[in-house]
Amino acid sequence: MAAPSLALEVFLYFGKLWDVVFWLISFMVFCYKGYNLPYPGNAYEMEFTYLFMYLLVEPPRLFLGSQGNKSVRAGPLWASMVLAGFVLFMHVYYIVAQTFVLRVDYWMNVISLVFLSAQFLLSGTQALDFMRGA
Amino acid sequence: MTNTASLRTKAGRRASLLAGVLVGALLATGADAQAATRPTAESAGLNAPSTYGIDWTDVPTEPTKTVVKVTAENCLCDLTEGTCDANCCCDPDCDSNEKAQFTECATCVYDGANAAMNGKVCLPEGRSPPSLEYCLPSSTVSRVNLLSSSSLGVVEQRKADMSFLSQQLCIKDDNSASLGKYFLDPGFATDDILKSSVTLQSERFWNPVPAAASETQPKYRHNDTIGVVKAASEPLLPGNKFVLPGATFSGVCGWTNVIGYNMPLPASAASEDATCLVPIDDTLSKSCTTLLNAKYLVNDLKLAKTPGSSATPTEAPTISSMKYRSRIGGKLTDLTGTVPAATFTDGSGGSGAADTCNFAVVEAHYVITHDGSGSISSFAVDLVFADVMTSTRWSAVYNANGALADPGNPSSVRVKYTVSWKLSAETVVPRSGAPGYVVGAPLLAGTKDTSSGKNAVARLKDGLTIPGAGPDGRCSGNGKSTVRFGMSQSSSCAIPLSQDNLKTFCQGSGDKAVADYLYDLISVNGVLGGTTPDKTKAPGSSVPLPAQLMDGLLYGTLDSNYDLSAKTVMVAAWANANYENIADWKSCDATDTTDCATELTAAEQLTKPSGDSAMSWDETTKTCKNVAVGVNIDVLTAKVGHLDHAQSKVQRVKVSWNLADWTYTDFPWDNAADDRQDFMLKSTVHFVEMAQDAPEGVKPASPPILPTLPADVFYPFLSAGPAGGRAAASAAWCVALVAAIFVAWVTARGDDSY
Structure with a gap:
């Protein structure tokens, strides 16, 4: 019989707290960049939009992950991992490909990636366990 | 160090050798010195083309194209290769010694690369790089x-x-493809691009030439030539078309202004091509019967109401006004009666009319009324006549007994013709732009007028003016110079004064208005009329000379002799300001409503200089110090609107005196009472562009739903579609989406996978 993962729940819990910090600081950094840096075309608007799309995707992802873990169901965990795809794309984009990568951007997104990676791997492991256990 | 020393030694040797050769050449020249002689035979032909010498040792065998960088870091004032451009601080050819000789400027302070040039003038270099x-x-x-x-x-x-x-x-990494907006070098230009560009820009460079309407055309179209209808034995204008004299390349009048239907003359407020010169030499007698003759320009002029040879003619033009312009000073006097045809009086006798074209038309301003659908209804004309004397006659007048000034040798008379069009009920009031000023158009100005408790602007037809010269270069109250928007300008004219005149004027004992003084210098009694010149008279200085010449405009102290003194002067901020709505002419400070930037009340206008700036006479140097020789007008302008189509407006106007010292050059042979020297009045107008912040209110384009991928994402596979990174990126997204759906379909499990 498969059991919920404490490690996954810990990463989900602290990941949620970090996400609040990440979002608020990223918001302020984008305001700073919009005022001070010469963005070409509409790149700034596009990159800022990602941050708000993140706001739509990240809470359901964490909720589904936590719910799947606690209710020992693989379905929500798979859904959480699918949503993690966008979040992963966003963090990688912010680290590698955004128009101006500030040092603060870099470290904030690296930390987020660490949380995301741990959550993703643990979710995958748990989901497989739950499927075998079922 | 060794290499440098070696190079210097070589350079030194070369210099010594060159000096030796030069000295030798000079000595040789001196030994065989002979006066130059005229070529043995003159011949026709073209001069050899003048080119810069080519040093072929510097010419590469296989030239490579220089990459031109049109960047913000360019030095825009570096206009000469190989030498230092004066006051160009970024010129790499300028060493520290040359920079030390740049013009002093106590108020100039720089930062950045030019921080060391504080106190010197640095010409504009372009924007600093991002x-x-x-x-x-x-x-x-x-x-x-x-x-x-x-x-x-x-x-x-x-x-x-x-x-x-x-x-x-700080920026750890950047992926910005561009860090600013630039025009890229478009590369090779095809013939088709030239054709399409010419089409887009057609009729912007010069006025289109009016074209003849077809015989069967019932109505005029815009810019059709206008026929002149011939009556029995009446003379016609050239080509049977309505043509007015205009300037040829030399400025002399010819029949060049073909008038097109509904096309005004001049074509815009910014152009001055409505004037031309008529020589007053031996050809004046002929001009008197043609160009200057009211017979051709008014009396026998009947326009065809519609195109075609059988068109109905209009009546001869209605005379809206007739004025006579005096020969000296240019004062206008109203005339009544019928329009006189010009006649030439031959001979060089003592009477005033000899060698003179009497009643020459020197200004004709036509207003043509049309019905709005291609037919001319009628036309009217304002006329200015003058008696135009030949240059021979001018010399005779000046040399007559009692003349107090040299002739000034005028060689031509300037004539002016304008045409405006209106519908029957319209009043034509020209603008200087809409809404922003057009560069070169008159700066709209007027004086505040009040009636029944209501305010309006008495708009000056010539716009704001500064003192200018008459045809002989002397100052004239009627020879003002119009201030034209965006064109910083200076206007000078001369006032002849003897040493005694200058002293009397400077000490404030002169009692003649300057216009009267100038008139009396020339208008010798019995030749042109007027009074006998009195050499003891001098211009008065109770009102500064520029204020006298401008009839008190911009002079803040009330003087009953000058109509515009102490009147509030308004300058229009926008070029289409309605003079009946004074609010359009004001832009007052929100907190200090007495400070209206383009409104100059009497308190903000000029007053007679006093204190340290007061005029004073120095007997030792024969100098009159602190003479108000002109007005300085500073006009602050700003741009408003879209970057591609910014409109210019006036933000603020400020006036000040231009003070100078007048020194009488005391030659031993000069007579203090009789010998006059020319003293210059000089007024200036500066148009200064306001330093403006970056444009505000830019609405960015909507962000794309999908992020843009690099154009070369599928490199080395290339797209054959339309050029452009955005198109390629969109295609990349479509392919990626299809690929993702395909992969998802292939790897899909059954519905019991959870």
């Missing part, structure tokens, strides 16, 4: 110019400050 703070390790250079991805954009990479916050907000 500068960004990068996270660079301490070991690297702190400032470096790096080429961006395009060959045109250059950005300065600067090391960020070492504080914690700056270190977090």
Whole structure:
């Protein structure tokens, strides 16, 4: 019989707290960049939009992950991992490909990636366990 | 060091050798010195073309194209290769010694690369390059110019400050393809591009030539030539068309202004091509019967109401006004009666009319009324006549007994013709732009007028004016110079004064208005009329001379002799300001409503200089100090509107006196009472562009739903579709989406996979 993962729940819990910090600081950094840096075309608007799309995707992802873990169901965990795809794309984009990568951007997104990676791997492991256990 | 010393030694040897050769050449020249002789035979032919010499040792065998970088870092004032351009601080050819000789400017303060040039004039160099703070390790250079991805954009990479916050907000990496907006070099231009560009720009460079209407055409179209209908034995204008004299390349009048239907003359307020010159030499007698004759221009002029040879003619023009312009001073007097045809009086006798074209038309302003659908209804004309004397006659007048000034030798008379069009009920009031000023158009100005408790602007037809010269170069109250928007200008004219005149004027004992003084210098009694010149008279100085010549405009002290003195002067901020709505002419400070930037009340206008600036006479140097020789007008302008179509407006106007010292050059042979020297009045207008912040209110384009991928994402596979990174990126997204759906379909499990 498969059991919920404490490690996954810990990463989900602290990941949620970090996400609040990440979002608020990223918001302020984008305001700073919009005022001070010469963005070409509409790149700034596009990159800022990602941050708000993140706001739509990240809470359901964490909720589904936590719910799947606690209710020992693989379905929500798979859904959480699918949503993690966008979040992963966003963090990688912010680290590698955004128009101006500030040092603060870099470290904030690296930390987020660490949380995301741990959550993703643990979710995958748990989901497989739950499927075998079922 | 060794290499440098060796080079210097070589250079020194070369210099010595060159000096030796030059000295030898000079000595040789001196030995065989002979006066130059005229060529043995003159012949027709073209001069040899003048080119710069080519040093073929510097010419490469296989030339490579120079990459032109049109960047912000260019030095725009460096206009001469190989030598230092004066006051160009960024010119790499200028060494420190040359820069030390640049013009002094006590108020000039610079930062950046020109910080060392404080106190000197630096010509405009272009904008400073964009500068960004990068996270660079301490070991690297702190400032470096790096080429961006395009060959045109250059950005300065600067090391960020070492504080914690700056270190977090510095740029770790950038993926910006462009760091500013540039015109890229478009490369090869095809013939089709030229054709399409010419089409887009057609009729912008000069006025289109009016074209003849077809015989069967019932109505005129815009810019059709207008026929002149011939009556029995009446003379016609050239080509049976309505043609007015205009300037040829030399400025002399010819029949060049073909009038097109509904096309005004001049074509815009900014152009001055409605005037031309008629020589007053031996050809004046002929001009008197043609160009200057009211018979052709008014009396026998009947326009065809519609195109075609059988068109109905209009009546001869209605005379709206007739004025006579005096020969000296140009004063206008109203005339009544019928329009006189010009006649030439031959002979060089003593009477005033000899060698003179009497009643020459020197100004004709036509207003043509049309019905709005291609037919001419009627036309009217304002006329100015003058008696135009030949240059021979001018000399005779000046040399007559009692003349107090040299002739000034006028060689021509300037004539002016304008045409405006209106519908029957319209009143034509020209603008200087809509809404912003057109460069070269008159600066709209007027005086505040009040009636029944209501305010309006009495708009000056010539716009704001400054004192100018008459045809002989002397100052004239009726020879003002119009201030034209965007064109900084200076206007000078001469006032002849003897030493005694200057002293009397300077000490404030003169009692003649300057216009009367100038008139009496020339208008010798019995020749042109007027009074006998009195050499003891001098111009009065109770009102400064420029204010006298401008009839008191911009002079803040009330004087009953000058109509415009102490009147509030308004300058229109926008070029289409309605003179009946005074609110359009004001732009007052929100807190201090007495400060209306373009409204000059009497208190803000000029007053007679006093105190340290008061006029004073120095007997030792024969100098009159602090003479108000003109007005300085500073006009602050600003741009409003879209960058591609910015409109210019006037933000603020300020006036001040131009003070100068007048020194009588005391030659031993000069007679203090009789010998006059010319003293110059000089007024200036400066148009200064306001330093403006970056444009505001830019609405960015909507962000794309999908992020843009690089155009070369599928490199080395290339797209054959339309050029452009955005198209390629869109295609890349479509392919990626299809691929993702395909992969999802292939790897899909059954519905019991959870």
